Amino acid sequence: METFGIFRRLSLLLAFCGVAALYAADTAGHDWTQFGWDVSGSSASGDPTGITAASVGSLVRHQVTLDGTVDASAIYLHDVTVKGAKHNVFFVITLFGKTVAVDADKDVVLWEYTPEQFSTWDGTRQITNGTPVADPDRQYIYAAAPDGAVRKLAIADGHAVWTTPITLLPLREKMDSPLRVFRGHVIAVTGGYIGDRPPYQGHVAILDAKDGKVLHVWNSLCSDKTVLLQPDSCAATQSAIWGRAGAVIDPASGDIFVATGNGPWDGKTSWADALIELDPDATKMLGNYTPSNNTDLRARDLDMGSTSPALLGGGYLAQGGKDKLIRVVNIKSIAGADPHENDDPPSVSTPSGGMLLTATAVWHHNGDTWLFSADGGGTAAWTFKEGKLVPAWKNTTGGTSPVVAGGLLYVYNPRGGLLVYDAEKGTQVASLEAGSGHWNSPIVVDGKIALPEGGGRGAATGGNVLDIWSLPAK
Numbered sequence: 001m002e003t004f005g006i007f008r009r010l011s012l013l014l015a016f017c018g019v020a021a022l023y024a025a026d027t028a029g030h031d032w033t034q035f036g037w038d039v040s041g042s043s044a045s046g047d048p049t050g051i052t053a054a055s056v057g058s059l060v061r062h063q064v065t066l067d068g069t070v071d072a073s074a075i076y077l078h079d080v081t082v083k084g085a086k087h088n089v090f091f092v093i094t095l096f097g098k099t100v101a102v103d104a105d106k107d108v109v110l111w112e113y114t115p116e117q118f119s120t121w122d123g124t125r126q127i128t129n130g131t132p133v134a135d136p137d138r139q140y141i142y143a144a145a146p147d148g149a150v151r152k153l154a155i156a157d158g159h160a161v162w163t164t165p166i167t168l169l170p171l172r173e174k175m176d177s178p179l180r181v182f183r184g185h186v187i188a189v190t191g192g193y194i195g196d197r198p199p200y201q202g203h204v205a206i207l208d209a210k211d212g213k214v215l216h217v218w219n220s221l222c223s224d225k226t227v228l229l230q231p232d233s234c235a236a237t238q239s240a241i242w243g244r245a246g247a248v249i250d251p252a253s254g255d256i257f258v259a260t261g262n263g264p265w266d267g268k269t270s271w272a273d274a275l276i277e278l279d280p281d282a283t284k285m286l287g288n289y290t291p292s293n294n295t296d297l298r299a300r301d302l303d304m305g306s307t308s309p310a311l312l313g314g315g316y317l318a319q320g321g322k323d324k325l326i327r328v329v330n331i332k333s334i335a336g337a338d339p340h341e342n343d344d345p346p347s348v349s350t351p352s353g354g355m356l357l358t359a360t361a362v363w364h365h366n367g368d369t370w371l372f373s374a375d376g377g378g379t380a381a382w383t384f385k386e387g388k389l390v391p392a393w394k395n396t397t398g399g400t401s402p403v404v405a406g407g408l409l410y411v412y413n414p415r416g417g418l419l420v421y422d423a424e425k426g427t428q429v430a431s432l433e434a435g436s437g438h439w440n441s442p443i444v445v446d447g448k449i450a451l452p453e454g455g456g457r458g459a460a461t462g463g464n465v466l467d468i469w470s471l472p473a474k
Contacts, residue, residue: 031138032076032445035131035178036359037403040311041245043361043372049406050447050471056408056420057430059449059469062107068094069463071455072131072178073401073441076448080138080155082110089155090450091134092466095127097145099153102466104448111158113143113151121146125193126171129439129455131178133186135209142186142209144175150188150207162212166190166205169231173200177246177308183254183280184209191242192262196301199231202241202260204282218282220260223269226283239263239272243308244359244401244439250311254280257311259319261303265294267339273297273304275319275329289319289334291343297323302355310360312369312384320356324349326373328389348389352377352396359401359441361409363423370423374399374411379419381409381426393426400437405444412441418451418467434467447471 030047037045051059070092078088088104099113121127130144135152140161143151148170152161166188167173173190180187186207192200201221205228208215217226220241222234231237241247241258248257256278263272273294277287290304291297297304304321311317312328320326325347334340350356354375361372369384370392379402380394397419399411409423414437420430438455448470454463 028446029078030445031078031134032443033134034075034180035073035133036245036248039180039182039249039251040362041248041308041359042311042363043359043401044363044404045406045444047445049444051406051408051444051449053408053422053429055471058472059432060472061433062468062470064102064107064109064466064468066092066094066100066109066464066466067112068096068098069454070094070452070466071129071438071440072452074443074450074452074466075132075134075141076104076443076445076450077134077138077155078446082156088446090466090468091132091141092452093128093130093132093143093145095129095455096122097128097147099132099141099143099151099158101155101158104446104450104468107468113153113158113160115145115147115151117147128175130175133179133181135181142179142181144179144188146170146175148173148175148190150179150186150212152209152212164207164212164214166207166214166228168228169200172197172231174242176242177244180247180249181209182249185215185280187247187249187256189241189246189258191240192238196238196262198237199234200237200240201229201231201234202239203229204241204247204256204258204278206282216282218278220271220276221263221269223271223285236264236270239270241305243305244357245308248308248311255286256280256282257309257317259305259307259309261305262298262301264298265290267341275304275309275334277331277334285337287331287334287336287340289329289340292341293343294341307356308359310362310371312362312371313364316384316387318360318371318389320350320360320373322355322357324353324355326350326356326360326389328387330387346388348382348391350375351380351394352398358399361402361404363404365424372402372404372409372423374402379411379421381423395426400439401441403442403444410442410444410449412437412451414438414440418442418449432469435463435465437463
């Protein structure tokens with residue numbers, strides 16, 4: 001009997017270990033290649049994470065000291081070759097333009113790329129809040145810097161393959177938003193610095209990923225000019241593309257969606273405070289929309305483009321703004337190059353009725369579409385039904401750009417702390433210790449969470465660490 005009992009327990013143990021091994025294999029080996037997880041910037045991972053409501057509270061935090069503050073998000077690649085060995089790696093960009101590769105398992109810096117002109121803007125107001133993007137070949141990443149240039153960096157050792165400026169006046173035109181890569185193109189956008197000091201024109205630049213050549217440019221002001229502008233050569237100024245998700249891309253069509261802020265609007269060549277749809281090459285405007293109170297928005301500095309568009313699916317998108325609204329826009333209703341000026345789209349208030357400066361998250365789950373948003377005073381969720389956002393839950397805890405992974409909603413409170421909610425119910429399941437920050441936001445992948453700390457308006461303020469949470473070793 002005892003022998004049988006031991007055999008039975010051993011069989012159960014082996015079976016459990018087999019299931020555990022299969023589960024571990026299924027939850028490892030995934031990437032988070034860009035801000036918002038996918039090219040549409042949904043911020044909703046479709047991969048298993050290995051982290052559940054029951055286990056998230058037991059995660060152990062490790063901190064990696066960085067040579068600079070990261071006021072943005074990380075990306076992650078598993079099992080890539082760095083300096084001749086395989087590593088799981090987080091990549092980040094500091095405010096002053098250093099790109100850093102961090103071993104996700106050993107919590108050490110693998111390499112650091114510093115642009116040649118780093119000393120000329122180090123410690124100044126000239127910064128970037130960008131997030132890098134990985135090439136689909138997993139051999140290179142693309143990174144921005146305060147000199148207004150995009151660089152292709154080798155994952156193996158961090159050396160620069162090419163460097164391409166996408167602005168002729170980096171003192172005025174800032175690279176706030178993340179980069180995208182799609183169908184062999186790098187898509188980058190420009191904004192302006194705090195204080196709106198002219199001249200600057202937000203624009204979309206399309207680069208060839210192979211050699212960095214600028215292929216096409218769409219300018220939000222003087223849009224009839226399709227090259228990089230000397231900003232003072234355009235009479236119109238102060239339009240920016242600065243939403244946290246930058247340009248978002250429809251993965252089926254390749255169409256590019258951006259939202260602009262500030263500046264004049266005339267429906268001809270000036271497209272400030274507008275929602276814009278471009279073709280994949282950014283050579284043709286496919287659609288546009290601005291509220292009928294555009295002039296008032298400009299006068300009160302209430303950029304409709306303080307957030308990036310959120311693609312809801314079914315031909316709709318959501319557009320938040322400083323005017324404390326999230327509008328639901330039917331993409332067909334704004335089609336064509338002719339101007340579409342109205343404020344008819346249905347809308348909801350931002351989570352706390354405050355300005356929306358963060359990216360939203362769109363989650364398709366069990367046949368439903370969810371939208372999540374956080375502002376300075378609250379976090380909220382809606383379901384999207386019949387062209388409208390239907391309230392699901394909300395609270396009074398603010399946050400930065402939320403992300404969904406494994407059925408959990410992760411929201412960083414810039415005053416300190418990473419909050420984790422049941423995405424459907426809105427109940428808090430964990431609060432993870434973290435320092436203060438600004439526009440930082442987490443990623444959740446391969447059983448780990450990564451979140452940079454610190455940041456703020458202007459030069460680096462505090463932080464200089466990357467928080468990495470993982471399940472405790474057994």
